[in-house]
Amino acid sequence: LGVRNLIQGLGEALPFADDTFDRVTMGYALRHVADLHALFAEYRRVLKPGGEVLLLEITxxxxxxxxxxxxxxxxxxxxxxxxxxxxxxxxxxxxxxxxxxxxxCVPPSTILAAMAEAGLHQAQRRIVLGIFSEYCGAEAGTDR
CATH class of the missing domain: 1.10.287 (Helix Hairpins)
Structure with missing residues (x-):
């Protein structure tokens, strides 16, 4: 499984068209994002209707x-x-x-609120071993 095309960009300004992905993921980098609202709005923009966001982070x-x-x-x-x-x-x-x-780190409640404000529905957090957080949210497929 070699990488054929490597595209770099900021999470707050992804170089992809609207409605491109079924799923957007980020691992252990959320604490380095300056503007969570811009990030989640951008994630929602590139998600196809009904698409999902999955984030992993240490809390x-x-x-x-x-x-x-x-x-x-x-x-x-x-x-x-x-x-x-x-x-x-x-x-x-x-x-x-x-x-x-x-x-x-940004508090989990702030992350969940920013996800919801960006229109990522069913935003939730699951905690593993007291320090690992899995955040999930879905693009509801409604008009933006």
Whole structure:
């Protein structure tokens, strides 16, 4: 399954025609998006009527103890293991940065509200292991 055509673009300004895709997905990048409303409006634009959006993201735990444990793991354990196996200060710093992006995540309620405001119906979130979030929504097939 080689990639034949690689097209790059911003999620907020996708280089595709209206009603192009049955499904739009994004994995672990939502926390890097500056304008969620523009992103979800653009996703809805490129979705065919009845199309689906599926997003995967790491979410900062709401409770203090799980949050502290995850922070220790991401800022302490992961960089230390990275240092052992990669011997790279850049890789170690990247692992620390990863936690910083998780800590600054947009709250799930804001994500769900932005999806709904963009016209993605049945927006919902499923949580796995307390930190992984799966967001789903559908284009209802109504007039835009």
């Amino acid at each position: 900062r735990p709401e409770r203090a103890l799980p949050r502290a444990l995850l922070k220790f793991y991401m800022k302490g354990v992961v960089p230390a293991v990275t240092r052992l196996f990669r011997h790279s200060s850049e890789a170690q710093e990247l692992m620390r940065y990863y936690w910083d992006t998780i800590e600054q």
